Amino acid sequence: MIELSKQKYIRQYRWSNVLAMMQGGAKELKECTDDFKGRLVVITGATSGIGYAAAREYASHGANLLLINRSEEKSIALCDEIRQEFQVECDYKIADFSRLTEVRKVGKEILYSDLDIDVLIHNAGIYSTKKIITEDGNELVFQIDYLGSFVLNYMLKDKLKAQGKARIIFVNSEGHRFAVFGIGLHDPTYEKRRHSGLGSYGVAKAAQLLSMIKFVEYFEGSGVTINAIHPGNVKTNSGSQNGRIYRWYKRNLIDRSAKDPQISATALYYLGVSKEIEGVSGKFFNLTKEEEPAPPSLDREVAEELWHKSIEMAGLE
Numbered sequence: 467m468i469e470l471s472k473q474k475y476i477r478q479y480r481w482s483n484v485l486a487m488m489q490g491g492a493k494e495l496k497e498c499t500d501d502f503k504g505r506l507v508v509i510t511g512a513t514s515g516i517g518y519a520a521a522r523e524y525a526s527h528g529a530n531l532l533l534i535n536r537s538e539e540k541s542i543a544l545c546d547e548i549r550q551e552f553q554v555e556c557d558y559k560i561a562d563f564s565r566l567t568e569v570r571k572v573g574k575e576i577l578y579s580d581l582d583i584d585v586l587i588h589n590a591g592i593y594s595t596k597k598i599i600t601e602d603g604n605e606l607v608f609q610i611d612y613l614g615s616f617v618l619n620y621m622l623k624d625k626l627k628a629q630g631k632a633r634i635i636f637v638n639s640e641g642h643r644f645a646v647f648g649i650g651l652h653d654p655t656y657e658k659r660r661h662s663g664l665g666s667y668g669v670a671k672a673a674q675l676l677s678m679i680k681f682v683e684y685f686e687g688s689g690v691t692i693n694a695i696h697p698g699n700v701k702t703n704s705g706s707q708n709g710r711i712y713r714w715y716k717r718n719l720i721d722r723s724a725k726d727p728q729i730s731a732t733a734l735y736y737l738g739v740s741k742e743i744e745g746v747s748g749k750f751f752n753l754t755k756e757e758e759p760a761p762p763s764l765d766r767e768v769a770e771e772l773w774h775k776s777i778e779m780a781g782l783e
């Protein structure tokens with residue numbers, strides 16, 4: 467017997483959403499060729515995959531970068547590469563999102579800095595087949611893919627609002643649709659329900675879309691916009707920390723049809739810079755094509771509940 471809350475979502479599903487997802491956004495990828503000289507772009511998780519391609523894309527158009535990564539060594543090498551190749555400014559801050567103290571520390575540093583942010587891309591994320599609990603007591607994927615971005619965004623929201631211009635982009639995923647019956651906020655650490663790689667990934671991405679509902683309200687009329695993107699199925703290091711079976715599956719099945727992360731970078735540049743996106747907020751894009759998220763990611767009541775719970779879980783206020 468499916469409980470009532472689950473039935474609520476099932477009734478809201480529409481085939482058109484699923485079809486749109488299956489068609490993907492790669493065929494209609496829009497590009498922006500405007501330059502972004504001297505503007506400041508902040509990107510989390512820029513040391514590989516989509517974040518790396520996006521950092522290079524923005525730098526190639528003249529943007530200065532502030533990268534938030536977990537590896538100092540990779541950050542130094544990346545900033546050297548970017549400065550040399552594109553003659554832009556590149557700085558970095560270190561935060562391992564599996565430790566919320568580190569995320570809050572970086573949030574505080576940026577909050578009290580005079581950085582004038584034009585684009586903020588929340589990209590850091592992982593996919594984990596194993597259930598891992600962080601030292602903060604949260605499920606790892608929920609913390610890295612959702613709470614980390616929530617903490618930064620929450621801490622910087624007043625500053626961004628006062629600056630009145632930033633475009634915030636969540637690198638989300640079509641995977642949010644795996645949270646078919648919602649995010650299970652009553653059990654975020656999977657004590658009473660089964661944990662799976664797809665399930666926990668779906669929950670984290672759906673939670674991020676739910677947080678977007680509240681951030682949109684907060685930024686309304688301020689000039690700040692916030693949108694989410696599915697960056698395509700692209701070949702990256704995602705999931706490389708998982709076991710041999712997953713890595714075999716990824717190499718032989720997922721990566722076979724995966725595209726180059728340059729398509730994600732092109733889309734992230736379009737969403738961050740194009741005039742066509744000016745004033746657009748609260749939308750979910752499959753690359754550059756707008757799509758409707760799955761019903762559990764549009765639930766205002768849960769969004770409200772999640773907002774308060776996230777503040778508590780993230781040790782804010």
Ligand SMILES: NC(=O)c1ccc[n+]([C@@H]2O[C@H](COP(=O)([O-])OP(=O)(O)OC[C@H]3O[C@@H](n4cnc5c(N)ncnc54)[C@H](OP(=O)(O)O)[C@@H]3O)[C@@H](O)[C@H]2O)c1
Nearest residue numbers: 511512513514515516562563590591639699700702703704
């Ligand atoms: N690839 C796809 O097809 C796809 C599809 C949909 C959505 N996405 C989303 O795209 C985003 C980027 O993923 P990707 O595919 O580019 O994977 P990736 O190549 O593994 O890149 C992930 C980035 O996040 C960083 N990161 C991982 N764990 C971290 C932590 N604990 N603290 C701080 N940073 C951390 C990584 O740093 P290190 O270099 O130090 O590992 C790396 O810079 C993720 O949010 C993912 O969910 C990807």
